Amino acid sequence: MGEITGAGIGQGVAVGSVVRMADPLPEPVDRPSHLDPDREGERARASLSVVAAELARRGAKAGGAAKDVLEAQAMMAEDPSIIDDVTTRLATGRTAERAVFEAFAYYRDVLAGMGGYLGERAADLDDIAQRVIAHLLKLPEPGVPDPGHPFVLVARDLAPADTAMLDLDQVQALVTIDGGPTSHTAILAREKSIVAVVGAADAAGLADGDTVIVDAAHGLVVAAPTDQELAAARARIAERAARAAAPLRPGALADGTPVPLLANLGSADGAAEALRLGAEGVGLFRTEFLFLDAEVAPSVREQQVQYTRLLTAFAGRKVVVRVLDAGADKPLAFLNDAPEANPALGLRGIRALRRTEAILREQLTALAAADAATAAELEVMAPMIATVEEARYFTALAKELGVAVAGVMVETPSAALIADRVLAVCDFASIGTNDLTQYTMAADRLLGTVAALQDPWHPAVLRLIADVGAAGAALGKPVGICGEAAADPLLAVVLVGLGATSLSMSPSALADVRASLSRYRLSDAKELARAAMASEGAAEARAAAETAAAERLDAGGASS
Incomplete structure (x- = not known):
């Protein structure tokens, strides 16, 4: 079958034999019941x-x-x-x-x-x-097979209950025929550092016992690999293991330019693991876990307890907290649960919070109280900023309620295009590359039919990031990246070349990104960024950056 393409989750690679997950139960027969x-x-x-x-x-x-x-x-x-x-x-x-x-x-x-x-x-x-x-029907519960040996699991898709309970000593990699990079399978695979390729439609042709290489970094499943391909894959596995075992050090380029490497977290439960993997702080703490599935907004006290847990774990380190990012696509009864025809362009983020300002005030009050009781370096940012007026409103309200450092997320092209004016009224910016790519390319990040357009390598997205980076440099304001683009080791170098001053990602990606940054000087990063931005499309931009990177390494211009 050769190479099967899909969406890779993370940078891992694995070699193993396929075990197929059983097909779903058949549709129950539509017949009258003999019971009342x-x-x-x-x-x-x-x-x-x-x-x-x-x-x-x-x-x-x-x-x-x-x-x-x-x-x-x-x-x-x-x-x-x-x-x-x-x-x-x-x-x-x-x-x-x-x-x-x-x-x-x-x-x-x-x-x-x-x-x-x-x-x-x-x-x-x-x-x-x-x-x-x-x-x-008193049948066995659907779930992951247990062949008694390590294997590559191939499934139509995995339910959250299955993904959550995978035996990582047995499951070498995960390949799904359906699903996409934002599915629950992908989210949990990323959290658990499982080598995974999702949405690989042609994997339906794989059979039990087939030997495959699962290459998440390139979004490939290689069926019936050659001895040479197997040897190369195993060498990459060994290299990644060595990087993961290397002593932890701060993120930096080869010339010593510091690039703090931070963690994206969805609750305080992940703090210990993030620190173990070398996170220098938190670049994106999502607070939605406190609000989702709740009938009423959590109290100031309830929020303060959770924020204090996180800040205590990262004492002496930077912690960037995003206020509630919810709305029509993640409806909350107490915020905005009115259906909208196009929720991605609707009342979400700062727009929804302004409609119910009491919730925002309570969250900022709880964050300020947690900050006062701990020793972390708290920064708070607002999602979905599109105008200077929104940035000014949030910054003023945050400081009124005791938050010392207030910034904004740049996720809309409008905010990127006027980044100089947005940054003039706040303390920092953090670029959410997932949404910025979605809105720049007019491609819903949750739709598999347009997944090919949801690529942060596209020069249009890179140009917007460069505009924000330039505005930050001119004003002396930090510009971080908190979208998953930062987890791509080569793109991370390009992002620094575009002006990013810190990178935040899933903790499992920290080792790969740290190693990649250490190979290039700031001048190299800028050269890679120029090559990528000069390209016509996403694939061409990646290829151009790869060529430029190889040339810099071959010429001895970058660190080995």
Whole structure:
């Protein structure tokens, strides 16, 4: 089959033999039940309850992002609307398994039709339905196979419950036929540092026992590799292991130019692991975990406890916290749950917070109190800034409530194009490359159909980043990168060449980026950036940077 392409998660590479995950259970037969609706209802509710409890148990065991995902799934399993739908279908004489199948399929289609973040959650409902139906039919719970030896898992897609509980001593890599870089599979694979390639449609042709190379760095699965390809892959595995085991040191270029390497975190639970992997601080702390799935906003005290945990762990280090980034694509009953036709362009981020300013004031108050009680270097930033007026509003409010350092996220082309004026009214900027790429390329970051356009290597995106970097340098204001672009070792060098003063990423990427930066001087980074920006498209920009990098290394212009 040769090379199979997909979206790589991280920079890892693995070699192993394929084990295919079993196909989903077949659709339950639509036949009249021999039991009365009340009895079928008892069966359905009992199985839903068992599955919900098991998902919650797995979440508590897994911790981190997996805990949040699985707890959300457990709530879905006992959602009153779905249970009411099941009950209505049972009243027509259906079996419990058929009623569960139809009810979850209906809500899955509703979510899928909404697109965006909610559309990505549609697959979660399929997983819950499969687990409930298996319990009703007294069949083995769907899940990851256990062949008794290390293997490369190939699946249509993985449910959050499966990804969260993978045995990393056995699963060498993960390949999914469906899914994309923002799916739960990808999110959890990134958190667990699993070598993964997702959305590899042609992997459907792989069979149990096939030897493959899974190359996440290049988004490739190599089927039936040659001895030479196997040797090269194993050499790369050894090199990455050596880098991971190397003594930790601050991020810097070969000429000593410091480039602080920070961690992106979704809760304080990941602090210890980030520090172990060499994070010099936190460049993006997402606070949504405190708000999602809540009926009312958490109190100032409840928020302060969580912020204090994080700041205490990073005493003496910089911690950049993003205030709540929610809205129509992540609806909250107490913020903005009105449906919108295009939520990515709707009332989200700072726009939603201004509509309910009390929530923003409480969050800033809690952050200021946590800062006063700890020794970390707190910085707070607002998401989805598009105008100078929004930047001025947030900065003034943050300082009024006791936050000493207030900045903005640059995720919209408008903010990048007037970065000099935006930075003039705040203390720093942090570029969210995921959203900046989405809005620059007019390509929804959650849609697989336009995934090829969601590439931060595109010269249009690089030019906007360069504009922000130049504005920061002129004004003496820091400009960080907190999108996943910073986790690409070569692109990280280019970003520094464009003016980035710090890079923040998933902790698992820190070692690769640290090693890559150490090979180039600042002049090299600027040369790579010029080569990439002069290109016509994303693929050409990467190729140009690779060529320029090889030339600098061959000429001895960069450190070995």
